[in-house]
Amino acid sequence: MMEKPRDLPHLIAVDPFLGTVEAKLPVPEGIAATWWTAKPPVGNTHPGASLPFAMVSACAYSGAYVTGYGRYGLSLDGGPPPVAFAKHEALGIAHFQQSGTGRIRMYYNYLLTTPLGDDGLYGRTERRPLPDERAWPGYYAGRFGETEVGFEVTALPRGIRHRYRFPEGKKTAVAVDVSAGGLLIDDMGTYPQGADFRASGDAVSGVVVMEGIPIHFHCRCPGGVPFVWEDEEETGGEAYELTLDKQKFRPTFGFGFRGEAGAEMELAFGFSLQSAEQAAVAIESPGDFEASTREAAESWESVLSKVEVEGGTADQREMFATALYHSFLKPADFSGENPFTRKPGPFFLDLSTLWDLYKTQLPLMMTLWPEKGAAFVEFLCEVAEREGVFPISYLMDNVPDRFTKQATGLCHAILEDARLRGIEADWDRVLTLLYRTSQSGKGRKSRFGDYGRRFVVDPLSHTLDIAYAHFCMARMARALGHQVIHDQATAMSVHWRNAFDPATGLLRQDSTYYEGENWNYSFRFLHEMQERIDLAGGNARFVALLDKFFGFKEPAHGERVFRFEGLNNEPDMETPYAYLYTGRHDRTARVVRRVMQCRFTTGPGGLPGNDDSGGLSSWLVWSATGLFPVCGQPLVLIGSPLFPKATWHLPGGDFTVECDNHGDEQVFVREATLNGRPLDRAWLKLDEFRSGGVLRLTMSDEPSEFGTRRLPPSFKP
Structure with missing residues (x-):
């Protein structure tokens, strides 16, 4: 050997x-110790x-x-x-x-x-x-x-x-x-x-x-x-x-x-x-x-060197390198091998967990390889033109109607995210396909059609998906100057509220949730995050719900709380960063570090659950460098880096995250600068990240006021 x-x-x-x-x-x-395994x-x-x-x-x-x-x-x-x-x-x-x-x-x-x-x-x-x-x-x-x-x-x-x-x-x-x-x-x-x-x-x-x-x-x-x-x-x-x-x-x-x-x-x-x-x-x-x-x-x-870390332990560096490796195994590039059209051009398979990939892995791929992102956009459009609908999953079979329990409308978010990341494509064609497949044909008979008629669908998590899909379509239409599509999609983007119970601030319980419960889907990123928080009763009540979800607080007597899945599964993988929308970066920092300390390790038993084609591993890649993407929005959230230094080699220039006073207990950010200037927010504009620069974080073992004033923005279509 x-x-x-x-x-x-x-x-x-x-x-x-x-x-x-x-x-x-x-x-x-x-x-x-309070998180559960689904x-x-x-x-x-x-x-x-x-x-x-x-x-x-x-x-x-x-x-x-x-x-x-x-x-x-x-x-x-x-x-x-x-x-x-x-x-x-x-x-x-x-x-x-x-x-x-x-x-x-x-x-x-x-x-x-x-x-x-x-x-x-x-x-x-x-x-x-x-x-x-x-x-x-x-x-x-x-x-x-x-x-x-x-x-x-x-x-x-x-x-x-x-x-x-x-x-x-x-x-x-x-x-x-x-x-x-x-x-x-x-x-x-x-x-x-x-x-x-x-x-x-x-x-x-x-x-x-x-x-x-x-x-x-x-x-x-x-x-x-x-x-x-x-x-x-x-x-x-x-x-x-x-x-x-x-x-x-x-x-x-x-x-x-x-x-x-x-x-x-x-x-x-x-x-x-x-x-x-x-x-x-x-x-x-x-x-x-x-x-x-x-x-x-x-x-x-050459691929593994795209994101480099310094410091940390040997085990942490092994975890990170392996996470990068697993993040780049899928989707499988079959370009030039389309068995349906037999024509040249981009073609991908093994999209069996698109509901996980769209949150972390695809933003990672499109950030580092815009040319691969452009090919992926073209592939999605070819599927939509041929099958009359954008895919939810795509495997090596000839069945056009694939697994629909987990999510729906994902490609709207994926494609808007690609546009925001500067991927080159015929965006007028993309928008036309998104609109047409949502309004007619299979779209009219699908959950999109039900949503258009009743403004709510079951499972209720799909209501959030479709509302967000319309937001992404509206934002793309506004950027391209398509007023009719913008107005119609905007009107349909607000009905995420119908999935929530204002009395509890959570998704309604009268639904069938897949691989989780209403708590696990209740803190998904939406476009109108401030309105979402207001629906829960304001910042303090929203934080109280999150505290129960993550185990900072015990449930009230007789109250049934479904806790964070701890990345054993991914319905709530972005939720640790939801605290940032209330100014509680300290809570995000504590949860993110606990996940990296307790839910990942080295050796064959080193993952807490299904890696899901790199969806789980790419969460670690982002979070270990102190960053997290918001698919479909021009934001990068700031967490708590596992390493004192991480460098992203981006097409627009290197972006480096450097930490002073870094350590196992120094999980909180005391202050930050971006390219030498003070940064008073726990988030970056996507273009600030894509164009390269230096984010310097001074860490502390005590919470600070970092991220308490300028909160991540809510977006209107």
Whole structure:
């Protein structure tokens, strides 16, 4: 196996195994001891090889929930995750994995590749221990116990390289299961709707259709002799087609390669959603396995150096570097691979948790990579034009009506946020699509239509979503000079009030909230935050509600309070910063630091809940540097930095956060300057951040008056 490249300082700080097992977090202190767990406390990440925003990943496959890696079964409640497999074992290496999601049912984990032992194809389904696992960004390796075959995989822009080392004197063969997919859990497996492939020379090329999506592949094994198999028996032919007759008895099928006994065997997989020829191009580039691994590592190093921190402990720097790594795994960039239109242009997949990504991860991506943001905007517009609606999630399937329980109208906020961040796009076209999809067709039949007729929808959290979506659309229309859209959207943006009970200052209880309760959704950022606070009875009463939510105060006798989820789940991930709208930066500072101290750590158990494609990790990236975005508004909020110095390398210039008198107990800001001038507010204008500069914070172990006077603004459309 290869050694981690020690000359890449940001890469070597990353631990790809962080978040792969049940959480083993620090003992909660103070208010953190009162927070509750809504979902299984496991990050659901995997350590496989991938590139930043990569199309393909590769990892050992056990069949476990939810990425295919590990030992867990399906669970959606807050208890420990159920163990589905007694030991940490694997069947081989699979391709395409989710990252940190909560539920994806049956997708991914395709073209399962297994080195064979003495029993040939008949031993292909035996689980093998995984000793000696190691990984760094772009590279994953280990050994299959019992057969003692060592494996390594490294990522390519549109493919994966495998390398296997067989014991001396042993047969050298690898089998690829083209029919594999999904998880080895009841009702979570995938079966192909079609397949066709052919061997030629030292390569096999073809296609398998999974969940309606054609996955074209080209696999080359230099020096290898290909064979085709079905149900653990070689067919003796050079080609295979999944016919209707075969579909009735659901065979397992695939191909493989034989090599010289006791030798190394290398495979290169190229993938495409359009053609096997395009998949073959993905592995045409010269270079050996080591060169590909180095290229992957350097690609990650350039990405991980976009935000740099200084000081802190070694564990904190590892947590931060790994959070950056997890933040840049998704969305998966399939540009040029649109399987629906077969036209060139931007195309992304693996948007399974857009309701989390829009708050932290997508603002992070668009801040650091405007060109990636522009491609993402174009992709969203293409989906809206083709499907008649903007997506809520987008997976590798052909189902246009996807998961709608969690949220709705998210793309309105995402697209307005992109515009505010200076992303280049045809914004008149974007606005027209937002308006049209909200007012007609599927929009008229959706919750947008219900909202337009009744000014409230269930779940009530969706009422907040749609009101905010109209605010974002109105702001975009005002900037572009579209008065009719502005006026109509403005009139529809005010009905968030209908979701609240003025008697309690909270969202009404007569609703079905997903993965949380009315308390967890009650403190969401709105555009009219001052009006929201007034509805709760003013600053003092709003703070009192937040204090009960976070555990600073106990509930009254008989009062039922659902506490902060502590980032075990993300409905309330922005809520620690809600205190800033009342002038209580001290409360924000205390909560944010407690989250970072008690809810994150190093090691496989280092995350408090689903990473949700980087939604959780990107919260840590922002918060550890002392900042937090407000999606759809030109604001960056100031928190309590985990590190004494953090530098964002932005297109408009470096933005640095420096702290004097920084320490574990110095969580409060006593005073601040921005570019040498006194700053009397706990927030920045977005342009102040984007253009670069220096924010200097003087920290203290006692609360101060910082942030008490000039509060973050409320916005009118």
